[in-house]
Amino acid sequence: MHGVSKGYGPSRQRVQAVHPLSLNIRQGDIHGIIGASGAGKSTLLRLMNRLEDPDEGAVLLDGVDLMQMKEPELREARRSIGMIFQHFHLLGNKTVAKNIAIPLELAKLDKRERSNRVLECLGMVGLLDKAEQYPAQLSGGQKQRVAIARALANRPKVLLCDEPTSALDPHTTNEVLEVLRTINQTFGLTIIIVTHELEVIRSICHRVSMMENGKLLRTLEVDSAGLAQAAELFSGAFVRNKGDEPFA
Numbered sequence: 675m676h677g678v679s680k681g682y683g684p685s686r687q688r689v690q691a692v693h694p695l696s697l698n699i700r701q702g703d704i705h706g707i708i709g710a711s712g713a714g715k716s717t718l719l720r721l722m723n724r725l726e727d728p729d730e731g732a733v734l735l736d737g738v739d740l741m742q743m744k745e746p747e748l749r750e751a752r753r754s755i756g757m758i759f760q761h762f763h764l765l766g767n768k769t770v771a772k773n774i775a776i777p778l779e780l781a782k783l784d785k786r787e788r789s790n791r792v793l794e795c796l797g798m799v800g801l802l803d804k805a806e807q808y809p810a811q812l813s814g815g816q817k818q819r820v821a822i823a824r825a826l827a828n829r830p831k832v833l834l835c836d837e838p839t840s841a842l843d844p845h846t847t848n849e850v851l852e853v854l855r856t857i858n859q860t861f862g863l864t865i866i867i868v869t870h871e872l873e874v875i876r877s878i879c880h881r882v883s884m885m886e887n888g889k890l891l892r893t894l895e896v897d898s899a900g901l902a903q904a905a906e907l908f909s910g911a912f913v914r915n916k917g918d919e920p921f922a
């Protein structure tokens with residue numbers, strides 16, 4: 675991202691969600707974005723696949739600026755960027771297999787290819803036995819794994835994760851993080867995770883960017899020095915353990 679910014683609302687009451695910033699995400703990394711509520715993390719993530727358009731700046735994927743793209747080129751590029759959300763966004767009236775098939779139908783894959791791809795993705799998240807179940811029959815962690823499978827269906831290069839474990843207990847959080855780690859290691863998928871949980875950064879991220887009031891404070895390697903700096907910058911602000919109050 676080069677010099678991107680985003681504000682909301684008319685000029686007098688304008689909220690500058692993201693001040694002009696540049697950020698390079700390394701291919702194959704799991705990159706965390708952390709900061710207090712309202713820091714602009716989700717907005718930054720939504721700028722990465724043009725779910726929101728920046729007011730200025732360039733969003734480059736493999737060196738190609740998404741801002742210069744028009745349909746259908748943009749639609750094609752968006753297929754290479756999957757996304758998952760805190761509350762899963764699964765369709766309750768469709769089975770797990772049908773949920774995962776939705777992006778494949780939109781991409782106009784034929785039926786045979788679709789069902790092969792659905793099985794492939796279910797295998798990646800370890801839920802082959804749940805294909806014919808409905809979301810309501812699954813645990814939170816399983817629902818998020820279905821959402822991951824759906825996001826992977828079009829074989830993206832990048833997976834954007836907006837607070838993927840914030841609605842989950844510690845056990846299912848680990849289950850989801852393990853799936854993300856395995857996908858990253860096995861397929862080299864680049865993963866960007868917005869979170870307010872230091873534990874998520876510690877356990878799976880290679881680098882972390884810290885945001886405050888719409889500004890990018892710093893990007894650090896996730897090693898002991900980086901984690902110590904991160905903790906210092908946001909002392910008292912992280913959720914250290916599930917059940918703690920988020921952001922004092």
Ligand SMILES: Nc1ncnc2c1ncn2[C@@H]1O[C@H](COP(=O)(O)OP(=O)(O)OP(=O)(O)O)[C@@H](O)[C@H]1O
Binds near residue numbers: 682683711717870
């Ligand atoms: N669609 C919108 N319309 C108006 N203001 C918005 C919109 N989306 C975000 N904002 C504002 O932009 C700022 C940044 O919001 P954003 O959701 O990106 O922060 P965040 O760091 O992800 O917060 P949280 O952790 O609470 O989700 C906030 O002040 C928010 O109220």
